[in-house]
Amino acid sequence: MQLTEQQIKSLLAKLPALKTEIQKVIVGQDAILDELLVAFLAGGHCLLEGVPGLAKTLIVKTMSQALQLAFRRIQFTPDLMPTDIIGTEILEEDHATGKRFFKFNKGPLFANIILADEINRTPPKTQSALLEAMQEFEVTYGGQTYPLDKPFFILATQNPIEQAGTYPLPEAQLDRFLLLVKIGYPTEQEEFEVLNRTTGIRNADVQAVISAEEIIQAQALVRQVTINEDLTRYVSQLIRATRPDTSAVSYVKEWVRWGAGPRAGQALILTAKARALLKGRYTVLMEDIHAMAPAVLRHRILMNFRAEAEGINSDKVTEQLIKVVERKGSL
Template sequence: MTEQDVTRLLAKLPPLRQEIAKIIVGQEAVLDEVLVALLAGGHALLEGVPGLAKTLLVRTLAQATDLPFRRIQFTPDLMPTDILGTEILEEDHGTGRRSFKFNPGPIFASLVLADEINRTPPKTQAALLEAMQEGHVTYAGQEHALPKPFFLLATQNPIEQSGTYPLPEAQLDRFLLYIRIGYPTEQEELAVLSGTTGTARPEVRPVLAGEDVRQLQQLVRQVSLSPELLRFVNRLVRATRPATSEVPFIRDYGRWGAGPRAGQALILCAKARALLQGRFAATLDDIRALAPAVLRHRVLLNFNAEAENLTSDDAVAALLKAVVV
């Protein structure tokens, strides 16, 4: 990749934000984390109460990136074949010979929205595991490659709401980032009300193509990270494990810590954030900014924490305070 290619790619990132901002008001931190996941080559889970534009954000991203897009509405009766695809029996009218042909499901797209993923039982949720980790689907013993890039964005409502199923820890770990969406500010909500109840409908134009996304994902891995920050990430992740942690909060309230995948995710996300800001070196601020979204679904707390209304975000805050460079 030449210097001109790098300059051209980086010049497309600010317009990408501008196109998405035509539809999505505020939520800058959420948008940053979604773009970080895209550039880092991972997947993201968006959590928020209904009506916070989770689905709209993903649809707008699809329009702005010009990637083949499919939406899967997760329901209690959804089956794995409804996601992955199935084999159909075909007959050659010339020879009369019959054979099975794989008919791809909606997972075969570059940008996939798994809408309300926690409204379907674990059996169907687990159908995504291989696709998310390996980039292919196995059906009847045959592997079927997914498009590249492949980016899955899942949305879910808070687990306390009725009719939801908790995601298995193994699947949660496949998500690079767990992004929480809060309510808008008063001014942002006023802008939403004003902009969505009239006749004006902004048009989102595509800024990034699939090849651009692939090149940006390669470029992210070339962003530098100092040995000191690499060791900091390693210590931070190891400190999440209650049996060996030196952080009192984790020893008292931790049930299970993060594995090596968390360190990989944190480093790649820090590099992607640096690139989004036009830098070719990740900093401590990049790591600290993304640590909650990387670790909140990988640090499990015990019943004592639940009794005291402590959350995984509290655990991450304690870790960032106790572990220093």
């Protein structure tokens, strides 16, 4: 369905309103909310990392309230099985004929927004059950494939501390997340406001401002945002510069074990388009690429032991590469 100009304007006006509704509950975290909304508009999934008590779960729950979508929370634990999230077959009886048959009972994955809480606390077998859902937007059980409802958005959280008893996500699954978003501590003023808001009797009333159909339309609209050939080539150069075997940058060869693959370039362009649309533009600018590069690349650049020993992380590499690639124009 082709949207009219008036319908597009009406749709775009709801995106800032969506963020405003979320901010009725969430204090600060402006950049974090932008990244989550960008991932949602781009049709991808998000991994949220932060220490306990920084409102990771609350952000997702509030976001679901501002959207007219089904929301489910899955608390990942060491004893969680794949069938606990996908679903299982149960034996039922037809009372009219007396015949028994198996019926698939859908699990919590069959919703629009899934909060996978502390995803690194469950074994790889259960983590891998998410792979098909995240990539193919469907699940398979007993040889039968079941499509998931759209829009479908997985927001997983993990705690960067307390690593005992956890199962780090394999690189293949990390790559399925469009963005890795890191949440830090609030500022002094923001923390003061949090204390004021959360220790009284008043609760913010979050209104749903956008429907599932409108979200699907917005996601289709993201694909129509234009990006010129020079910026596409810049993204290609930036991604290729992260690979130590082909990069001309000395510190990439020194610090990086594995660079980002082609999916990173796709993610960077798509999220840049989504950010442009969120800002009310139909064309990608360099600032969109620079803004999204850290969240796109931080889980796709694998550092070596020397970098870890020196305290060099992938964000630092991305920051330096942005400067070098932009300055030289080609690597």
